Amino acid sequence: MRFVLFLSLLIFAFTSPAQAHPGDQHGEAMPPWQKASSWPDRIVVTLADQPQNRFSVTWRTDATVSETIAQIAVATEDARFDLAAETMSARTEPLNPALPELQGTVYQEPMNAGIEAAHFHSVTFTDLEPDTVYAYRVRGARGAWSEWFQTRTAAETGPVKFIYVGDAQNGVMSHWSRLIRASYAAVPDADFILHAGDLVNRASRDFEWAEWFKAVSHIHGMIPALPVAGNHEYARLGLSPNQTDRILSIFWRPQFTLPIEGELPADLHEVVYDMRYSQDLHIFILSTQNSDIQTQADWLNKQLAASDATWKVVSMHHPIFSSGRGRDSADRRAVLLPVLERHAVDLVLQGHDHTYARGAIGQTPERLGWRDAGGQVQTMFVNSVSGPKQYEFQETGWDMYEKDGVELARRAENTPFYQIITVDGDTLHYEARTVLDQLYDDFEMRKSGGVKQITRGATSTMEERSYQNTGDYPGVNDLK
Ligand SMILES: [Fe+2]
Structure with missing residues (x-):
């Protein structure tokens, strides 16, 4: 009898409908990690x-x-390194995801219905020492x-290593997490991680940022x-009849x-920037x-x-040379490629096409020569994807861009990747890896005597x- 009672309680527990949340289109419960509390979360450097x-932290x-406040101390080996901590006041910015206010107008965002207003806090720690762990x-x-x-703060000189990933966008918690965590496990000492746009699918949906x-x-x-902001970081807000243009995610x-x-112009602030x-x-x-x-092209040129x-290195979401079938960004290419070529930008890191493509504009008469050691190169272009959404590759590869x-040099379908890029003096090393840390693509580029060469490639x-x-x-579409 007790067993039956226990069993029926168990059945009840597993069959009673989860509390529907109006903010979630699947009608599922809002996960506890989505809801803001008096404790800090969504902490990002x-x-x-x-x-x-300097570095900034937002939470x-x-x-x-x-x-509120934040504290910082030089990270020493002392058990109580924190005794030397300094305290800073934070800037605080309110955001109501359900009723966001933009330039004096309050909009309604039904995707976030029922989500309570939050506060975003930030500090910029300044006057730090280079190459020092804080x-x-x-x-x-x-x-x-x-x-x-x-x-760790940046060093003035010496090797720099960073991770670059393309679109996360879909199944961000269920699927993309394994890729980004694999990248961190492989390169825990990366100096930074570059996200080349479409971090989420619906720009202003709180659940996806959660x-x-x-x-x-x-x-x-x-x-x-x-x-980097992608096209999916821009959207019309839910109920905004007067709004014709997509706007940058309210988050x-x-x-x-x-x-x-x-x-x-103000609408390019915090989405167009450089980092020396x-x-x-x-x-x-x-x-x-x-x-x-x-x-942007004029700014970049300058x-x-x-x-x-x-x-x-230039990063943007839409690729100069498309690799997704039936896709092309001719207008952007017409404006941006001449700037990239004029300055012989070394590496262009992109997303958007949900395929993997790497190739270069080279300067050898025998175009394929650059693939092997000795080939001179002007600019290397990469399109990559880190999330589960995958497209088909262009039927003709990059033959459509012959002119x-x-x-x-290397292409892939149906595969999320992360990339590790290391620069060390006159050498740039690049690797594309799978979620199982398998090397899928690599090259090494070296500059000497005014010549830029591929010294190793596609090994x-x-x-x-x-x-x-x-x-x-x-x-x-079936991802949860
Ligand atoms: Fe995109």
Whole structure:
């Protein structure tokens, strides 16, 4: 009898409908990690200018926390390194995801119905020493502290290693988490992680950002994030009849503290920026969903001309050379490619096409020569994807771009990747790896005597992955 009672309780527990949440389109319960509390969550380190001396941290609480603080100390080996901590007041910015206010107008976002207003807090730690490990923690309500996170400031010189991933976008918690965690397990000492756009699928949906932060968990509490805005970071808000243009996610600026390029129009702030990480490496981030490509191209042209970094890397979401079947961004290419070519940008890191493609504009008469050691190269282009949404590759590969002189070196379908990029003096090393840490693609580029050469390339012996020789791909609509 007792057993029957227990059994029926058990059956009840597993069959009673979960509390439906109006903010979730699947009618499922809101996970506890989505809801803001008086404790800090969604903690992310980002880089301000001068990453040798500064970094920013942004975090979220519920709206009861209207002012708060953060602490920082040099991370020593002492058990109580924290005794030397300094305290800083945080900036606090309110955001009501269900009723966001933009430029004085309150909108309704039904995807976030029932989600309570939150506060986003941020600090920028300044006057730090280069190449030094700091421990910091952030607070919500009084006594509600995060753990101490360790972050290393950039070095002025020496090797820099970073991770680059393409679109996460779908199944961010269920599927993308294994990729991003595999990348962190493989490269726990990465200096930063570059996310090349489409971090989520629906720009202003709180649930998807909750998934993104849950998937990265403590990774971005330690390793700075360099986020690029993709087309899916831009959307019309739910009920906004007067709104014709897509707008940047309501979460983007509150939750990422990013550099503001004062000379650019306000709508490009915190989505178009550059990061001079070290003497060797300068990264430039564009926002290609924003229609003002010409302004970005002019800005990029000026910044590239002024930079004396050894290695110049540009990241944008829409690829210059498309690899997804039936896709092309001819208008953007017409404006941006001449700038990339004029300054012989070394590496262009992109997403959007949900396929893997790597290839270069080379300078050898025998175009394929660059693939092997000795081939001169002008600019290397990569399209990659880190999430489960996968497209088919262009029927003709990159033959459609023959007139642009670009040659495809490696391609893949049906495979999420992460990339590890290391610059060390006159050498840039690149690897694309699978979620099982298998090397799928690599190259080494070296500059000497005014010549830029591929000194090693495509050494992986993994067979090229396509829909013909990999598992079934039924799409991502069934992902939970
Ligand atoms: Fe995209």
